[in-house]
Amino acid sequence: MENETIRERYGPWALIAGASEGLGAAFAHAAAARGLNTVLVARRGDALEGVAAEIRAEHEVATRQVVADLSEVDAPLLIATALSDLEIGMLIVNAASEPQGPFLDLPLAKHLFAIDVNCRAPLALAHHFGQEMVARKRGSIVLVTSLGGLCGLPLFSSYGASKAFGWNLGECLWDELKPHDVDALSFVVGSTRTPNLERSGAPETHLRDAVAPQIVAENLFEVLDGGPTQYSQPEVEEAADRLFKISRQEAVGFFSEQNHATFPSKAN
Numbered sequence: 255m256e257n258e259t260i261r262e263r264y265g266p267w268a269l270i271a272g273a274s275e276g277l278g279a280a281f282a283h284a285a286a287a288r289g290l291n292t293v294l295v296a297r298r299g300d301a302l303e304g305v306a307a308e309i310r311a312e313h314e315v316a317t318r319q320v321v322a323d324l325s326e327v328d329a330p331l332l333i334a335t336a337l338s339d340l341e342i343g344m345l346i347v348n349a350a351s352e353p354q355g356p357f358l359d360l361p362l363a364k365h366l367f368a369i370d371v372n373c374r375a376p377l378a379l380a381h382h383f384g385q386e387m388v389a390r391k392r393g394s395i396v397l398v399t400s401l402g403g404l405c406g407l408p409l410f411s412s413y414g415a416s417k418a419f420g421w422n423l424g425e426c427l428w429d430e431l432k433p434h435d436v437d438a439l440s441f442v443v444g445s446t447r448t449p450n451l452e453r454s455g456a457p458e459t460h461l462r463d464a465v466a467p468q469i470v471a472e473n474l475f476e477v478l479d480g481g482p483t484q485y486s487q488p489e490v491e492e493a494a495d496r497l498f499k500i501s502r503q504e505a506v507g508f509f510s511e512q513n514h515a516t517f518p519s520k521a522n
């Protein structure tokens with residue numbers, strides 16, 4: 255989609271939830287490169303200020319930062335209130351919590367935290383800003399998800415389950431909001447070399463194969479109106495197609511083997 259079209263079609267401000275580093279920061283840069291003002295949301299205010307300063311130095315757009323922890327029940331309301339004077343034309347929900355380890359070994363609180371960040375917050379943000387977009391008859395909602403949402407993801411159980419939730423929700427929004435001229439989609443991301451992935455304990459071989467966040471972010475802007483599910487790269491779509499074709503046992507087994515090999519220290 256042409257840059258001018260994106261701003262006109264959706265509105266002047268893009269809100270990126272989870273924008274203080276890595277992929278979220280790359281989404282914000284990609285939005286700003288297309289002339290959209292950016293609202294950056296995350297927990298670390300200093301990191302948000304750094305991303306915002308880079309964006310303002312590189313692009314002629316305005317920025318606003320909202321420090322919020324999306325695990326907190328009232329965070330979406332806090333964000334909505336802080337932005338009540340802005341027209342949010344794009345909502346990209348990128349932030350995620352990824353508890354790692356066998357399901358029963360992790361404290362329940364960690365699983366519930368992930369559900370709050372990965373399910374409750376995206377749903378509440380989409381509900382609030384979706385209503386505003388429908389009233390204006392323009393807008394775009396992107397829920398960032400993962401191949402791990404396609405089937406059981408051993409060692410990342412609540413994360414994988416939450417990504418299935420976002421995947422499904424994004425597809426539904428695509429259908430329900432389309433008659434109101436609002437685009438929505440689930441954006442399935444493959445292995446991406448973010449600081450978060452680097453901190454995860456994945457071996458260097460795994461990190462080397464991971465794609466740069468900037469590539470993923472640029473690709474998103476090519477598929478915004480393509481819903482209901484779009485993929486960060488052709489290889490990710492091919493991987494999803496393979497997973498759709500094999501049995502559930504094989505699919506879960508594939509991820510089990512891969513995750514135990516990639517994250518041996520998390521396995522017990």
Ligand SMILES: NC(=O)c1ccc[n+]([C@@H]2O[C@H](COP(=O)([O-])OP(=O)(O)OC[C@H]3O[C@@H](n4cnc5c(N)ncnc54)[C@H](OP(=O)(O)O)[C@@H]3O)[C@@H](O)[C@H]2O)c1
Pocket residue numbers: 271272273274275276277278279295296297298299301322323324325347348349350351371398399400401417443444445446447448449450451464
């Ligand atoms: N990287 C990959 O390989 C990969 C693969 C598949 C899917 N994905 C998906 O891509 C998205 C980005 O994941 P990523 O690991 O690459 O991370 P990232 O986008 O590089 O960073 C995550 C962002 O989310 C923010 N965040 C995390 N928890 C938050 C909370 N409770 N409240 C507010 N903000 C929060 C972090 O900032 P603060 O710490 O400052 O809050 C950070 O800005 C996720 O939806 C993930 O499921 C990533």
